[in-house]
Amino acid sequence: MKQNSYYNSSPLREDFKKWFNSLSEYYVEKKEMKFYADGEPYFAVAGLEIPLRDFLERRELLKGIYNCVSIGGGGREEDKGLWQKKETDKTITFKYVDDLHFEPNYTEIKINKFYPKKKERDDSNYNAYRDIEEDGIKYRSWFNNGHVLRDWLDGTYTAYPNQGGTPYIFEPIKSENIEKTIKKLTKIKESKNETI
Numbered sequence: 001m002k003q004n005s006y007y008n009s010s011p012l013r014e015d016f017k018k019w020f021n022s023l024s025e026y027y028v029e030k031k032e033m034k035f036y037a038d039g040e041p042y043f044a045v046a047g048l049e050i051p052l053r054d055f056l057e058r059r060e061l062l063k064g065i066y067n068c069v070s071i072g073g074g075g076r077e078e079d080k081g082l083w084q085k086k087e088t089d090k091t092i093t094f095k096y097v098d099d100l101h102f103e104p105n106y107t108e109i110k111i112n113k114f115y116p117k118k119k120e121r122d123d124s125n126y127n128a129y130r131d132i133e134e135d136g137i138k139y140r141s142w143f144n145n146g147h148v149l150r151d152w153l154d155g156t157y158t159a160y161p162n163q164g165g166t167p168y169i170f171e172p173i174k175s176e177n178i179e180k181t182i183k184k185l186t187k188i189k190e191s192k193n194e195t196i
Contacts, residue, residue: 013041016055061185062178066094066157066170070104080104080168082185085157090114092142092149094159094170099188106161109168112144 017033033041042051068080081098096107114126128144142149148160157170173181 016052068168068170070166070168109147109159109161111142111147111149
């Protein structure tokens with residue numbers, strides 16, 4: 001059988017090794033990387049074969065997924081479920097992809113990265129963000145489409161939809177919640193019978 005050069009990518013194999021080694025709490029016995037006839041690597045452990053394609057499917061499913069909470073009156077945290085961040089050259093969008101009993105007030109927060117060029121700006125700067133430093137904390141603040149989005153430059157974001165006082169806080173999925181999140185996303189995907 002012909003070898004698939006895609007699987008021979010060194011960085012991809014290294015990512016696969018790191019991911020599999022992160023599962024060491026589940027598999028304490030010796031792990032050995034082997035290869036299928038087409039060159040796809042897999043780990044053989046505890047009578048199971050865990051192929052690279054499983055890793056790629058998981059990585060794709062979790063791509064851009066964030067957990068969201070909002071802070072309501074009195075500082076009360078409310079779970080706003082799972083959201084997916086999609087970024088293009090022109091926009092940053094957070095879209096609700098969860099299946100909670102009650103949907104949040106906003107299911108999409110979209111920021112245009114540039115102001116419209118309909119009217120001339122005094123500073124000729126059409127970027128809709130500013131880099132800010134307050135009390136030694138650096139962040140990037142986007143303001144457009146009526147929304148405010150703060151990029152804390154550490155992987156987390158805070159959005160103020162329609163400039164409201166209720167912040168939506170987006171955090172990457174924590175490693176200890178990855179398996180639970182994958183199961184939840186798979187279930188949502190199957191129930192919606194579509195790609196998230």
